[in-house]
Amino acid sequence: MLDANLKKQLDTYLQNIVNPIEILVSTDDSAKSKELLSLCEEIAELNSKISLQVLTDGRERAPSMAIAAQGQAPRVRFAGIPMGHEFTSLVLALLQAGGYPSKADPELIEQVKQLQGEFHFETYISLSCQNCPDVVQALNLMAILNPNVTSVMIDGALFQEEVAEREIMAVPTVLLNGKPFGQGRMTLKEIVAKVDSGAAKREAAALNEKDPYDVLIVGGGPAGAAAAIYAARKGIRTGIVAERFGGQVMDTVGIENFISVNYTEGPKLVASLEQHVKEYDVDVMDNQRAKKLRKDGLIEIDLESGATLKSKSVILATGARWREMNVPGEQEYRGKGVAYCPHCDGPLFKGKRVAVIGGGNSGIEAAIDLAGIVAHVTVLEFSDTLRADAVLQKKAASMSNITIIKMAQTTEVRGDGKKVIGLTYKDRERNEIYHLDLEGIFVQIGLIPNTDWLKGDLELTRFGEIEVNSHGETHIPGVFAAGDVTNVPYKQIIIAMGNGAGAALGAFDYLIRSSVEDEAAA
Structure with a gap:
């Protein structure tokens, strides 16, 4: 199953296992069961802290493998063979079950540990889906951290009868306790917010207490990330508020026109952007959607969570989304074909x-x-x-x-x-x-700009794009825009990044001029 190079990499990762773990493989007489068993045997051979047990009692989906700390009932299971995009999910599950700490935010980890109730998650995936691993990894971590949570990844291509019976027509699709929970990419923070009913209210209260920013960027895609880096490098108070970091790029598979990089994939590029942003003093607030823009001295951004953020200048980089056909039946059967x-x-x-x-x-x-x-x-x-x-x-x-x-x-x-x-x-x-x-x-x-929330407050083109000049300025002083949400031609990642950098420099220039004018007026 594993070639020499992949086995060598896996061996290196597995050295980080602290405590003994068990792999329990449920099999039948199918060829796929033999493949999974072979994979598990190869993994167990790499580390003495991993033991292997084969089950043929038919109580679990076959082929499937469960991972648990030794002596504990397994709460993480992979129904299918977790290769392709899900191989990373498998490696993380092995490490985390073996005591290797997660890099998730400590406050979020504690929130997961405190969840009360029973949460049994089933996630239908395809091994070619680049969005699925984020969901699988988040739910697996929750299951490892909290004994009230279980997580099962199910390869829809392998368990087609089950997919047909449950009418699964999109991935990732998550069921909680047998009922629909969500579809599409979800972060750990988003999932926890959905199951912890008081989380959103607590976070909104915390956001309301934040001091005004010098530059607040709305949107976390390439344009927003570039704007944040350029603004933070100027030493001014910078924040990013976004529904999800990475935006539309997270759904992009192959990228072959990003200059100096022959080939990369959307999630990899986003991970690099996020790491770069975190090297600076940028306040990143994700899982938040903007609802209203106002200017009354300071510029205010109302969020759907009920919070309001204030800033001396704002850069709008909310990007675009897939254009819909807008015909009868499209919304009714979205995710159902x-x-x-x-x-x-x-x-x-x-x-x-x-x-x-x-x-x-x-x-x-x-x-x-x-x-x-x-x-x-x-x-x-x-x-x-x-x-x-x-x-x-x-x-x-x-x-x-x-x-x-x-x-x-x-x-x-x-x-x-x-x-x-x-x-x-x-x-x-x-x-x-x-x-x-x-x-x-x-x-x-094609794509449509995410400007519905700005209609009536900002000048938009007939296509719904924000009108900007060469400095990224809109018609409202202090409000700038960048990337696919604007009327700048050619919607490309590298162009969006340049727009973000330009808007940040424009905002910095605006702040300098505004402070000089204020001093002169005083």
């Missing part, structure tokens, strides 16, 4: 018929990726030409299970009340209506 991440959710549609909406680079790349998993992909493009690069179009055309339909306007997502069963589209050239029977729809039609 309507998806926006082919890398994450694609494996759940193995052997099925799906559609991709959009013929740009994202849409054609999605179709090519999905074609290797599903039975057939139909691409629907609104215009009479594809916008994807020629090399992508050529590749898609060479694949026998991809059909491309141009001049197609999706008008409805059809379902049976539980899941997607097809879509309806109009041939814009012939003005005729057609129906496609399928089980999945992947929407890839």
Whole structure:
């Protein structure tokens, strides 16, 4: 299972185990059980503090492996073979069960330890999903820290009958005590806030007590991170408030145009950004969504949690989100066949018929990726030409299970009340209506700026983007903006970072000029 290089790396990591641990493997006579058992045997051979026990009583999903401190009932389990993106989840579970301390915030760790009640989490994942490990690792840590918590990772591609029975159509999907808890990327802080009902109120009260900032950045993507670093380097009081650090980049798989880095992935880039930001005196406040911007002397940002933050200047870097089709049935079947991440959710549609909406680079790349998993992909493009690069179009055309339909306007997502069963589209050239029977729809039609909360308070373009000048200034003195949320052309990571740096320098210049004017007026 493990090649020599990976085994050597794992051996190094496992030297950090402090206390003896047990791996309990539940098997049947399947080939996958043999693979998992082989993996567990290789792991156990690497460290004398790891013991292995094989179970064939059928009480647990097979194949699966449980990890626990020796002598304790296991609370962390992997149903499937935790390789791919989940290999890191496996390594962390081994280390943490063996007494290696987590790097999570100490206050958050204590909050987890104090949780009362019974919390049995089941997380459905795909091994190709880059969002899933964050959720799995957070829940595993909770289970290791608190005896009232259990966590099971379930590979949806391996346990397809269970996925179908429970109507799981997106990953990660989390069930708590058998009932839906959440979908998509969730941080440890977000999960704890959902199960600890008083957490949000306590945090809002703490935020209200914070002194005004010199620069407050709203948004934690590349633009926000760059702005924070440039502002903090000027020695001024700097804060970041964001729904999640990293923003849209966290959902990006391959990045090959970040200058000086041949290839990286979104989560890796975000981890580097976060580490860089933390090297400076920046107050990072995540899991918070902005609701209102006001200026009355100081600039105030109201948050949905009920807190209000104040600052002498503000940089808006709230980025963008996936654009939706806005047709009947889309919201009703979101996560039930309507998806926006082919890398994450694609494996759940193995052997099925799906559609991709959009013929740009994202849409054609999605179709090519999905074609290797599903039975057939139909691409629907609104215009009479594809916008994807020629090399992508050529590749898609060479694949026998991809059909491309141009001049197609999706008008409805059809379902049976539980899941997607097809879509309806109009041939814009012939003005005729057609129906496609399928089980999945992947929407890839670009991005829309996150400015709904600013309407009426800030000048926006007809596309909803914040209008800025070359210094990142908006029409309100002291309010700047940067990145994909603005009208700056070409939505690229490296451009957003440059915008963030420029906005921070613009804000610093504004603060200097404002202080001089105040002194002159006095």
